[in-house]
Amino acid sequence: MMKCLYAPTLLIAASLGLSSAQAPPNASINATGTSFLDHDSLVSPYWGQSWLKDNIPFIDIPDRVIQDVYYYRFTALMRHLYYTTQGTGYIITEFIQPVGYAQAFGSIDAAAGHQIEEAQWLRDSSYAHDYIQLYTRGPGNSSQYTQWILEAAASTANITGDFGFLQSQLPGMLRMWHEWDYTFDSNVGLYYFTPVWDAQEYALPGYVATNGTHNLLEHDGPDTYRPSHNAYMVANARAIASTASMMGNETLAAEYSGYAQSIEEAMFRHLWEPTKQFFMDAIRPDNMNESVMPLQGREEVGFYPFRFGIGLESNYSSPAMESLFDEDGFLTTYGPTTLEQRNEYYTERKPPFGCCFWQGQSWPFSTAHTLKALAEVVRSRASSRITVAQYYQYLSIYAKTQHKNGVPYVAEEHSPVEDFWTQDAFNHSEHYAHSTYTNNVISDLLGFRARADNMVEVRPLIPANWTYFALENVPYHGHLVTVLYDQSGLGLQIFCDGQRIYAGNGTTAMAKLPNNARTSSYTDPAPIPPKVNIAANPLGGQGTVFASATYSSEGDSPYKAIDGVLFYDHEPDNRWSNYMQPGEKNASLTIQLPRKHNLTGVVLDIYVDANRDPPGAIACPISIEIADYRYPGNAPVAYIFDFLPQCIPNDKNVIMFDDVWETDAIAINFERQRDYYVGVAEVQLWVPANTGPFYYAVDALPMQSTNLTYDAASTATSTGSVLAPYDNSSVIAFSGVYSPHGGEYVMSVGFRNNGSEAVSMGVEINQMGAGNVTLQAGSGYETVDLSSQLWRGTNFVTLYGGGDGVYVEGLTFQS
Numbered sequence: 001m002m003k004c005l006y007a008p009t010l011l012i013a014a015s016l017g018l019s020s021a022q023a024p025p026n027a028s029i030n031a032t033g034t035s036f037l038d039h040d041s042l043v044s045p046y047w048g049q050s051w052l053k054d055n056i057p058f059i060d061i062p063d064r065v066i067q068d069v070y071y072y073r074f075t076a077l078m079r080h081l082y083y084t085t086q087g088t089g090y091i092i093t094e095f096i097q098p099v100g101y102a103q104a105f106g107s108i109d110a111a112a113g114h115q116i117e118e119a120q121w122l123r124d125s126s127y128a129h130d131y132i133q134l135y136t137r138g139p140g141n142s143s144q145y146t147q148w149i150l151e152a153a154a155s156t157a158n159i160t161g162d163f164g165f166l167q168s169q170l171p172g173m174l175r176m177w178h179e180w181d182y183t184f185d186s187n188v189g190l191y192y193f194t195p196v197w198d199a200q201e202y203a204l205p206g207y208v209a210t211n212g213t214h215n216l217l218e219h220d221g222p223d224t225y226r227p228s229h230n231a232y233m234v235a236n237a238r239a240i241a242s243t244a245s246m247m248g249n250e251t252l253a254a255e256y257s258g259y260a261q262s263i264e265e266a267m268f269r270h271l272w273e274p275t276k277q278f279f280m281d282a283i284r285p286d287n288m289n290e291s292v293m294p295l296q297g298r299e300e301v302g303f304y305p306f307r308f309g310i311g312l313e314s315n316y317s318s319p320a321m322e323s324l325f326d327e328d329g330f331l332t333t334y335g336p337t338t339l340e341q342r343n344e345y346y347t348e349r350k351p352p353f354g355c356c357f358w359q360g361q362s363w364p365f366s367t368a369h370t371l372k373a374l375a376e377v378v379r380s381r382a383s384s385r386i387t388v389a390q391y392y393q394y395l396s397i398y399a400k401t402q403h404k405n406g407v408p409y410v411a412e413e414h415s416p417v418e419d420f421w422t423q424d425a426f427n428h429s430e431h432y433a434h435s436t437y438t439n440n441v442i443s444d445l446l447g448f449r450a451r452a453d454n455m456v457e458v459r460p461l462i463p464a465n466w467t468y469f470a471l472e473n474v475p476y477h478g479h480l481v482t483v484l485y486d487q488s489g490l491g492l493q494i495f496c497d498g499q500r501i502y503a504g505n506g507t508t509a510m511a512k513l514p515n516n517a518r519t520s521s522y523t524d525p526a527p528i529p530p531k532v533n534i535a536a537n538p539l540g541g542q543g544t545v546f547a548s549a550t551y552s553s554e555g556d557s558p559y560k561a562i563d564g565v566l567f568y569d570h571e572p573d574n575r576w577s578n579y580m581q582p583g584e585k586n587a588s589l590t591i592q593l594p595r596k597h598n599l600t601g602v603v604l605d606i607y608v609d610a611n612r613d614p615p616g617a618i619a620c621p622i623s624i625e626i627a628d629y630r631y632p633g634n635a636p637v638a639y640i641f642d643f644l645p646q647c648i649p650n651d652k653n654v655i656m657f658d659d660v661w662e663t664d665a666i667a668i669n670f671e672r673q674r675d676y677y678v679g680v681a682e683v684q685l686w687v688p689a690n691t692g693p694f695y696y697a698v699d700a701l702p703m704q705s706t707n708l709t710y711d712a713a714s715t716a717t718s719t720g721s722v723l724a725p726y727d728n729s730s731v732i733a734f735s736g737v738y739s740p741h742g743g744e745y746v747m748s749v750g751f752r753n754n755g756s757e758a759v760s761m762g763v764e765i766n767q768m769g770a771g772n773v774t775l776q777a778g779s780g781y782e783t784v785d786l787s788s789q790l791w792r793g794t795n796f797v798t799l800y801g802g803g804d805g806v807y808v809e810g811l812t813f814q815s
């Protein structure tokens with residue numbers, strides 16, 4: 001409500017601190033962990049500390065390099081958590097600035113498996129779940145690049161214990177699987193694809209096919225049966241099979257286990273090179289009567305199958321893994337190399353043209369897979385020739401590689417022999433999210449083996465001389481689990497929500513979780529979706545939320561405060577600021593919403609660079625006032641007169657209102673310190689998710705040929721805001737349509753067709769055709785119904801088409 005009783009000069013006691021207005025880091029787990037480690041000091045080198053403290057498992061290990069990179073990598077992941085829009089939620093980007101070939105919201109499926117495997121360890125499961133759903137239900141393109149998203153989704157479920165979420169993705173998982181049918185060669189029993197769309201430009205098949213003549217084929221590569229892509233398909237099939245099996249659908253489980261088995265057999269038949277004893281690429285013959293011949297050069301993709309459990313027997317795994325330690329093979333100071341060094345096409349130095357070379361350069365994408373493969377082989381004990389010490393050797397190389405100027409850093413590709421990143425473009429490659437690292441540390445080095453049952457399994461791969469390690473507050477099946485090892489003290493201890501559940505000697509353990517550990521199933525109602533951030537606008541000027549400011553520094557546009565991307569770096573620029581604003585002591589940032597909401601507070605992510613080296617001129621504001629910008633005479637809803645002592649620079653600042661404020665027009669007014677300016681990395685407005693039955697059109701995304709407009713004839717919102725899909729190419733994307741159990745619904749489209757003829761609209765639900773509706777011409781608002789099927793949880797509903805004079809108010813779903 002408006003606090004009109006107060007004169008603006010009076011103080012209104014707005015409260016600061018953690019509250020219900022913040023992003024819900026506790027949506028997934030409502031538990032208190034342990035605090036053996038000093039969390040504040042461990043995150044002290046980084047910005048965004050409250051997010052880190054609320055989300056990451058903490059570690060304390062005897063290896064400073066591995067540990068420092070661990071905390072850094074979680075901050076790097078944070079930069080790529082991109083809040084798109086209510087309903088769709090978070091996705092994980094590869095590049096902070098979207099690239100031209102990226103798909104929906106700048107997503108790229110190539111490294112989605114890696115990205116999910118990192119995000120699965122965050123306490124708030126929304127990060128992994130939202131991103132999985134972008135592919136299983138939403139507009140994510142899972143057939144642009146090869147990927148192992150389904151395997152990563154199954155892995156996430158073993159950590160969250162939320163098997164209901166996984167099982168409710170099954171129809172989308174089946175759709176994703178079949179998207180690859182067209183590249184399956186049934187004669188050979190394998191999938192083929194060009195290496196460039198297996199995420200690997202300038203790979204060996206391209207060099208072999210062109211013999212170094214530098215044409216496009218060298219860059220893209222020919223159609224190739226690859227151990228990488230085929231291993232991903234095996235893993236994805238097994239993820240479908242295990243999900244189906246949990247749901248009691250043994251027929252489906254057997255079908256997909258069968259696919260996995262036959263692909264795996266074809267890999268041994270066609271890709272295992274018996275003299276080199278390695279999984280090789282095989283170029284697809286032009287003449288299908290020619291037999292498939294594996295190449296003779298070892299590439300790092302030949303390690304990937306082992307991480308998915310393919311070839312763990314010693315006769316395969318031993319010779320393959322030994323090549324990692326061969327100085328003419330893959331072993332270098334900053335390796336492994338992506339192509340063995342003895343190969344004629346191996347190039348130590350990156351060629352002077354182009355960006356990305358997989359002919360020897362060291363790629364974190366591949367190193368992450370290879371480390372997983374090495375860990376599987378060591379853990380399986382199939383090969384007595386490969387040891388824990390060798391695992392540690394490579395993890396150490398990987399940690400050492402991830403540095404720049406002496407501090408932890410990750411870019412795209414690294415020289416295999418020198419201490420520099422060979423692809424590290426300004427405003428492009430920074431903190432590249434194309435690999436895992438924290439997942440390797442948690443699940444392999446420290447051996448936290450997430451499982452489907454209620455057991456905590458610890459089997460670390462630590463060096464023999466480590467006398468201690470700590471892994472604190474791992475989110476696991478709805479609990480926070482801590483593992484402490486102290487060889488000379490109490491041995492190995494495991495805690496669950498602060499209670500000790502295990503003590504023993506040795507470094508391995510199995511401990512049972514309390515009986516209330518989460519094992520949600522498909523038949524349980526889907527949890528109510530977490531709060532949504534209604535300020536985020538992924539479409540820029542085309543969206544429905546607008547930001548403006550009284551003054552903006554060049555490059556620091558107001559839109560950057562609602563772009564859904566949150567980090568506090570100087571470069572890339574991701575903030576609004578009034579840097580160099582002449583004269584004025586005050587600055588105002590305004591946000592216009594497409595309809596009114598009941599707000600309880602605002603989250604301000606305040607950017608400050610005055611305390612950096614070299615110092616900038618953006619500092620915390622002296623005071624903050626929040627008011628309705630249309631009524632400048634009215635009292636503010638919050639006024640923090642003395643903000644400075646409470647300001648948390650480069651972090652989340654939560655400003656609560658005393659009372660609920662119903663508004664669509666927010667002004668955030670700052671009083672700046674003398675000689676300093678103010679900056680905001682992001683403004684977040686968190687409100688409970690709409691769970692229907694009515695979904696406002698203006699909460700959906702006007703993706704194409706659709707305008708936000710105000711039509712006095714509409715009563716859906718108090719201002720008459722609706723969307724106008726104005727021609728037959730129009731697209732309106734609803735998301736977050738909630739169903740507790742899934743099932744049959746009647747969908748009613750609320751519309752007005754003021755044009756002269758009826759308009760047909762196509763409907764897709766979760767990327768599957770759901771039929772058409774006809775919007776008859778007429779003068780007022782009416783509804784047209786379509787019987788439809790929703791899936792358990794949140795659904796994506798897209799309307800295609802429109803016409804002159806067509807307005808859409810919203811959708812109603814009645815079961």
Ligand SMILES: *[C@@H]1O[C@H](CO)[C@@H](O)[C@H](O)[C@H]1NC(C)=O
Pocket residue numbers: 030031
């Ligand atoms: C969290 O748990 C506490 C204690 O069990 C309970 O009182 C509280 O309501 C829970 N909060 C949420 C958001 O579930």
Ligand SMILES: *[C@@H]1O[C@H](CO)[C@@H](O)[C@H](O)[C@H]1NC(C)=O
Pocket residue numbers: 018019020025026053054
């Ligand atoms: C969320 O979790 C943090 C620590 O993980 C805790 O300090 C805070 O009180 C929790 N907030 C709510 C609203 O439960």
Ligand SMILES: *[C@@H]1O[C@H](CO)[C@@H](O)[C@H](O)[C@H]1NC(C)=O
Pocket residue numbers: 141142143144
């Ligand atoms: C995915 O991307 C590929 C390559 O750009 C494109 O051919 C295909 O149509 C896209 N699929 C979807 C469903 O968008």
Ligand SMILES: *[C@@H]1O[C@H](CO)[C@@H](O)[C@H](O)[C@H]1NC(C)=O
Pocket residue numbers: 211
């Ligand atoms: C590739 O080119 C090199 C040098 O141009 C030549 O010596 C070699 O025979 C060629 N190899 C093949 C397989 O064509």
Ligand SMILES: *[C@@H]1O[C@H](CO)[C@@H](O)[C@H](O)[C@H]1NC(C)=O
Pocket residue numbers: 248249251252
């Ligand atoms: C198993 O799954 C398939 C594919 O979704 C479905 O057609 C079939 O009805 C399911 N069978 C059972 C017993 O649920």
Ligand SMILES: *[C@@H]1O[C@H](CO)[C@@H](O)[C@H](O)[C@H]1NC(C)=O
Pocket residue numbers: 287288289
């Ligand atoms: C493949 O072999 C079959 C049977 O030997 C023959 O009929 C066919 O012409 C061959 N195809 C090509 C492309 O050579």
Ligand SMILES: *[C@@H]1O[C@H](CO)[C@@H](O)[C@H](O)[C@H]1NC(C)=O
Pocket residue numbers: 151154155158450451452453
């Ligand atoms: C989940 O855990 C089970 C053991 O309970 C294991 O067999 C399975 O491989 C795990 N799944 C993934 C994808 O890690």
Ligand SMILES: *[C@@H]1O[C@H](CO)[C@@H](O)[C@H](O)[C@H]1NC(C)=O
Pocket residue numbers: 062463465466467
């Ligand atoms: C373990 O041994 C290695 C090799 O001697 C040494 O570099 C390292 O510092 C030792 N680590 C600990 C924790 O003692």
Ligand SMILES: *[C@@H]1O[C@H](CO)[C@@H](O)[C@H](O)[C@H]1NC(C)=O
Pocket residue numbers: 491503504505
């Ligand atoms: C661990 O070993 C020590 C020394 O043998 C013994 O005193 C202690 O009881 C053992 N602890 C546990 C939990 O088994």
Ligand SMILES: *[C@@H]1O[C@H](CO)[C@@H](O)[C@H](O)[C@H]1NC(C)=O
Pocket residue numbers: 596597598662
């Ligand atoms: C705000 O809350 C009031 C009181 O519950 C309610 O009448 C009103 O409709 C709400 N406004 C919006 C926009 O939801």
Ligand SMILES: *[C@@H]1O[C@H](CO)[C@@H](O)[C@H](O)[C@H]1NC(C)=O
Pocket residue numbers: 706707726
């Ligand atoms: C939609 O909005 C755009 C941008 O404001 C405007 O250029 C265009 O004319 C509008 N189209 C229709 C059909 O109203």
Ligand SMILES: *[C@@H]1O[C@H](CO)[C@@H](O)[C@H](O)[C@H]1NC(C)=O
Pocket residue numbers: 728760761762763771772800801802
């Ligand atoms: C359904 O709507 C789409 C989008 O407007 C249109 O292209 C298609 O022709 C319609 N189909 C039918 C059967 O009317």
